[in-house]
Amino acid sequence: MADTEYSREQAESSIETPSASVDDGKALEVHDLTKIYPDGTLAVDEISFDIEAGDFCVLIGPSGCGKSTTLHSLVGKIPVTNGEILLGGEDVTHAPTYERDIGLVFQDFQLFPHLTVAENIEYGLNRLELEPDVRDERIDDAVGMMRLGDLRDRMPEELSAGQKQRVALARSIVLEPKLLLLDEPLGDMDYKLQKRMERELLRIHREFDTTFVYVTHDQTQAMRLADQIVVMNDGQVEQSGSVDEVYNHPATAFVSTFVGDSNIFTGELTDVADDGDTARIETALGSFLASTSNLRSEPDALVGERIPFSVRPQYLRLADDLENAVECEVVDVIHQPGSGTQVILEAAAADGDVEQLQLKSFDRIDPSGTVTVGWSPAQATLLERTSVVEGIDLEKDVLGE
Incomplete structure (x- = not known):
C-alpha cells in the first residue's frame, strides 16, 4: 500500500486542472525571475523571456544551469524569490x-x-465539473490522438516506455492546458525510441495547438523540435530566439559552442573596413576577416579589443583561394554515412600552441595529410561577449581547454 500511495502523490503532482484554451499573443512572460534556495544557492538569476502562444519552446543548457528550477517555478512547485510569471497576461x-x-x-x-x-x-x-458525455468525448479524443485505442485497459506495468510517455501526455492534454511543460521526457529512452517520440511530440503539438515548454540538455534535439530556444548558463539566459537566430547569430561564445559545433578563434580587432561590414582580427593563427553583422556595439568602438569569432565546421572548405585560410594537419577522419565526414584538424599557432579545428566535408581526405582550409568573412561571426555570466573564461569554461 505504501508504494501505491507514494506513486499516487507523485502522479497527482503532475496533474492540474486547466480551464481555458490558449489566447492569441504571448502565452508566457517571465520577468526577472530569481530563485534562491534556503541554503543560499542562487539557482536562477533574474531571467526574462517570452513565449508566443502555440510555440514549441525548448530550454537548454548544461546540467545545473537552472532549467528544471525554472520549469518547476513556472508550474508553482517551487516558490520564486523575486520576479513575475504571466500566463496569458x-x-x-x-x-x-x-x-x-x-x-x-x-x-x-x-x-x-x-x-x-x-x-x-x-x-x-x-x-472538473463536466457532463459525462463531455468527459467521455475528451478521453476518446486524447486516446485517439495518442494512438492508445488498443491499450485502454492495460496497466502501466504492461506498457513500454514509449507507451507510458503517450499516456502521460494524454493525461495532461485531456485537461486542455494553456501551457504544457515537459521535463526531459525522452531522457531515459534509447536513440531509436527518442527519434520516434520526437516525431510524436511534433505531431501532437501540431494537432493540439497549445504552447509547449520542453527542457533538455540535448542541443540537437532542441534544434529538431523548437520554434524558440532559450539557452541557459549558470542560472542566467544567454540567448532566447528562433533556432535560426540562436544557431546563425549566437549572442555569445558560449551559445556558439553549446548550440552545435563551432570553431572558435580569438584575437585583437585591429581594423574595420570602410563600409563597416567586416573587421580584421589578428590571432596566433594569422590575420582573418570576420563579419560585423552580429555585433551590438559599433565595430570602431572595439578596435584594440580582444574578441572571439566563430566559424561552423560546415563553412570550412578545402581551399587556399579564400580571404581566410590556414594550413592544418589532419588528425582524424570520422566517416558519418549520409552526413559527410567530420575531420579533426590541428593548426600550429605562432606562440607554439596547437589549435584544434573541425571541418565537415563530402570530399575524400587523406587521414595523414596536410590541408589548407578556408572560409569567407561572411561565415565568420564576431562574438562580442564570451558569456552573460561574469568571470567566464573562454578557454577553460567555454572551450574546455
Missing part, C-alpha cells in the same frame, strides 16, 4: 499550482500504477 507568480492552467510531464512519467490507461487519463477530469 495574467500574473500567476504566487498562484497555487492548480490555478495555473499548466500541465506537466516528467521524465519518469509518474503514472498511477493501480489504474488502467483509460483511468489514468480520466483521473484529472474527475476534478
Whole structure:
C-alpha cells in the first residue's frame, strides 16, 4: 500500500486542472525571475523571456544551469524569490499550482500504477465539473490522438516506455492546458525510441495547438523540435530566439559552442573596413576577416579589443583561394554515412600552441595529410561577449581547454 500511495502523490503532482484554451499573443512572460534556495544557492538569476502562444519552446543548457528550477517555478512547485510569471497576461507568480492552467510531464512519467490507461487519463477530469458525455468525448479524443485505442485497459506495468510517455501526455492534454511543460521526457529512452517520440511530440503539438515548454540538455534535439530556444548558463539566459537566430547569430561564445559545433578563434580587432561590414582580427593563427553583422556595439568602438569569432565546421572548405585560410594537419577522419565526414584538424599557432579545428566535408581526405582550409568573412561571426555570466573564461569554461 505504501508504494501505491507514494506513486499516487507523485502522479497527482503532475496533474492540474486547466480551464481555458490558449489566447492569441504571448502565452508566457517571465520577468526577472530569481530563485534562491534556503541554503543560499542562487539557482536562477533574474531571467526574462517570452513565449508566443502555440510555440514549441525548448530550454537548454548544461546540467545545473537552472532549467528544471525554472520549469518547476513556472508550474508553482517551487516558490520564486523575486520576479513575475504571466500566463496569458495574467500574473500567476504566487498562484497555487492548480490555478495555473499548466500541465506537466516528467521524465519518469509518474503514472498511477493501480489504474488502467483509460483511468489514468480520466483521473484529472474527475476534478472538473463536466457532463459525462463531455468527459467521455475528451478521453476518446486524447486516446485517439495518442494512438492508445488498443491499450485502454492495460496497466502501466504492461506498457513500454514509449507507451507510458503517450499516456502521460494524454493525461495532461485531456485537461486542455494553456501551457504544457515537459521535463526531459525522452531522457531515459534509447536513440531509436527518442527519434520516434520526437516525431510524436511534433505531431501532437501540431494537432493540439497549445504552447509547449520542453527542457533538455540535448542541443540537437532542441534544434529538431523548437520554434524558440532559450539557452541557459549558470542560472542566467544567454540567448532566447528562433533556432535560426540562436544557431546563425549566437549572442555569445558560449551559445556558439553549446548550440552545435563551432570553431572558435580569438584575437585583437585591429581594423574595420570602410563600409563597416567586416573587421580584421589578428590571432596566433594569422590575420582573418570576420563579419560585423552580429555585433551590438559599433565595430570602431572595439578596435584594440580582444574578441572571439566563430566559424561552423560546415563553412570550412578545402581551399587556399579564400580571404581566410590556414594550413592544418589532419588528425582524424570520422566517416558519418549520409552526413559527410567530420575531420579533426590541428593548426600550429605562432606562440607554439596547437589549435584544434573541425571541418565537415563530402570530399575524400587523406587521414595523414596536410590541408589548407578556408572560409569567407561572411561565415565568420564576431562574438562580442564570451558569456552573460561574469568571470567566464573562454578557454577553460567555454572551450574546455
